[in-house]
Amino acid sequence: MRDLVRKAMDARLLDLLGLWRAARDKDAVMDAATLFADHADHLLVIQAEAAGNRYTHYGSAFARHFGADLTGCVIDVLPTDVLPPERRGMLEFEYTFARGADRPIWRSYTAQFDGDVTETWQRLVLPVGENRLAVGAYPVEGMGANGDDGATLLRLVIDRVPVVLDDDGGIADLALSLRAFCDTRLQMAELEVLATRDALTGVANPRHFHHLAGLELEHARRMGRSFSLLALDIDHFKRINDTWGHAAGDEALRAFVGSCVQALREYDILGRIGGEEFAVALPNTGLDGAKVIAERLRRLVEEMVVRPARGEIFDMTVSVGVASHSFGHSPNPEGGVMDVPELLRRADKALYRAKDSGRNRVMTAEG
Structure with missing residues (x-):
């Protein structure tokens, strides 16, 4: 099995694994930045903390490919446009497993990088003590393996299931059986829906909305961009x-949610705050x-006709309050910290003015 791994694993990761094994054999204290200095550009060093997994080193190759240097960032709270939910779950599993098993995890993944170029990268997750992990990752050419059927098959396996390596560099086990992998993904998806979605409408529940909106607000703060919130209330519900x-x-x-989805962009976040709000x-x-x-949203709702299973058809209208903030250009006009609750409070005040002015209209926050 060790020879098969050597045929299928990228040569640069083999070198990284060799350095790790040598330090492990000597029971040396692993200073990842020094031990893996030759791989610094393609290396991540991750420290588990109370707030989550934090990047203490973020190689320049990743910064170039993903468009940002995430050194010092907590992985668990990165915006979804930086770390999509499906990749977040994969990383959380790998990091938790590698720390718990105290074994290297080897896998590959295929994704679209800068310029919408599809690439396959192999990655090696190495436990380096004290709740720290070192992760090396390199792009590889295709799935071929010099005509070796066994190595080709192994490369196909690591593209789907993480492989656990033993101390000799051979294969100890699969981190998940294929069936367990599929079942776990389905269960995680079901639990995520229950924990984050409103049961009736399928949109984000209040807790999840505040979480997602908070991530986007922090991203806007770091990038000096604008961020806006709408407060919606169905009239005479x-x-x-x-x-x-x-x-x-x-x-x-x-x-109503169907009309909202038509009016919104793919990356906008819709949440049900309570009742008809x-x-x-x-x-x-x-x-x-x-x-x-x-x-646009107000107009689509106004044009909507509801046909209930029983009773007469009826129409609806919505009142909307708008609050916006541009980071780096304008301070909070009312003082204090600009966060999601503050912006939502301002949008709610505009919403109440829309209600008081006759409903079925859009009003903006004063100031």
């Missing part, structure tokens, strides 16, 4: 429940752009 029943009210909420986070969007989106 109690009248719908009282006239046509709660089942019709539920259908109205689902239809919703909120939308608009990343990288200033006040003028937010007003355009809010008006």
